[in-house]
Amino acid sequence: MASSEFDYKKYLNLARKNKVLCIVTALAIMTVITVVSYLLPNKFEAKSTVFIEKSVISELLKGLTFTPSAEDKIKVLSYALNSRTLIAKVLDELDLKKGSEAEQEKHIKQMQDNTQIKIKDKEGLFVISFQDRSPKIARDYVNALVRRYIDENTSSKRQESYGATQFVSEQLSTFKEKLDKSEEAANAFKSGSGSIASMDPSLLLRDINDSQQRLDDLRIRQTQLETLLAGLSKVSSAQSNMPALQKKLQELQLQYTDNYPEIQRVKEDIRALDEQLKSGQGVAKPVDSPEYAKLASELRALRQAETNLSNNIARNRGLLHSIPAARATLESLEREKSSQKTLYETMLARQGQSEVSKQMEVQDKSTVFRIVDPAVLPFKPVSPDRVKIILMGILAGIGGGLGLIVLKDQMDSTVKNVDMARQFGFPVLAVIPRIEDPQRLVIQAKRDRKIYIAAALYFSMILVVLAVEVAGINVISKFVGRLTS
Secondary structure, three states, rough: HHHHHHHHHHHHHHHHHOOHHHHHHHHHHHHHHHHHHHEEEEEEEEEEEEEEEEEEHHHHHOOOOOOOOOOHHHHHHHHHHHOHHHHHHHHEEEEEEEHHHHHHHHHHHHHHHHHHEEEEEEOOOOEEEEEEEHHHHHHHHHHHHHHHHHHHHHHHHHHHHHHHHHHHHHHHHHHHHHHHHHHHHHHHHHHHHHHHHHOOHHHHHHHHHHHHHHHHHHHHHHHHHHHHHHHHOOOOOOHHHHHHHHHHHHHHHOOOOOOOHHHHHHHHHHHHHHHHHOOOOOOOEEEEEEEHHHHHHHHHHHHHHHHHHHHHHHHHHHHHHHHHHHHHHHHHHHHHHHHHHHHHHHHHHHHHHHHHHHHHHOOOOOEEEEEEEEEOOOOOOOOOOOHHHHHHHHHHHHHHHHHHHHHHHHHHOOOOOOOHHHOOOOOOOOOOOOOOOOHHHHHHHHHHHHHHHHHHHHHHHHHHHHHHHHOOOOOOHHHHHHHOO
8 A cells, every 4th residue: 555655656746846848748749639630631421311112003013013122122222322333423423533544443432432321221211421521522422323323223124124025025926926836736637637536436436336237237138149149040150250259258358367257158159169160060141030130239239338338347447546646646736735825825914014014114103212311511520520539639648748757757867766776785874855945946836837827728728629529610620621721
């Protein structure tokens, strides 16, 4: 505790002893920092608040149109507003472009660094701020940047909507052509070879069975007639019957196997005729009678009917075998037609949606950029923060003054107390206290009072300057600006 009290008194006495140096140094540091704060250029900040408002129409037509959401626009907002192209257009509009290309790039970079974009609300509220030495330029730049961004955003969305509508219309005509071609191919196949695809196989099978039954009946009747005609003939003409039997055998073999009863019978007849020819029996003409002619005519009709039924059976069997392939082809054509129709109807719906979207973009009905607070002319600079600088200067002055006298004391190698004398190895016999002259003390006290008063007055001036800045009165900064300009 004693050591602590001793140190305190030591530094207090040290400050008292070097009060002039301490005060002058502290006030000089405060003055320099205060003056420097006013020599720093003022920067004014202009702000504009913009809100991306969702349209009621957009909500009502949700699902029927394709419009970018506010969230999508906010995602690219910072990049779009700080893009080099947009800033260059704004500088050109405000006639702020520099001379050379390098100077222009540097200027654009400065503009990007001084532009801040803060998104306050994910639903679409954002603030654009910009700092510049000129309050007018700051205001005009922010307003021009916001206006240019809104115009270009709206224009690009309109162009995109027009392009999308045109593209969908072109694709719609292409799909319409494909649909017409697929319909023509399906209809042509149905009316041509594909007509068999609509046939019922069960009906064809029934028709084949009925025809086969009738054919068997006709052959039985034909056999009966041939027997009757043979009986009416006095002598059978083997030579004339042989070709007919052979032809009949060939026709039956085309449709049936050799085990078929009718084929077996015809073979027996051919064998019998062949034996008759080998035996050398003579040939006589058939009996010329009305009954014989009637039976012969009926036999010819039966043979013609047999031929017709055989052809009908062959034709129906061919159709029966062709139905699966025809149906497969027809199903393929129908699938192609259905696919093209689905695509066409989808594109037709998309065309309606794109047209509505285009009209919404043209009339600004999708999302609306509403400027809540446009940038106004700023009167108070935001930089430098002179209140903070002056306060830091006061603290730096006090610290600098105390630090200087401590440094001076550390560099002074003279003996200041008994402990320092003992360090040299000499015995300390006695300590003689300092004897002050009362008259000199009075003069010193008066001089110290004057120093304190002068320092207090000077420090009061610095405090007044600080109070003026705290109150927001920029009279001093304007005065300094006129002097430096």
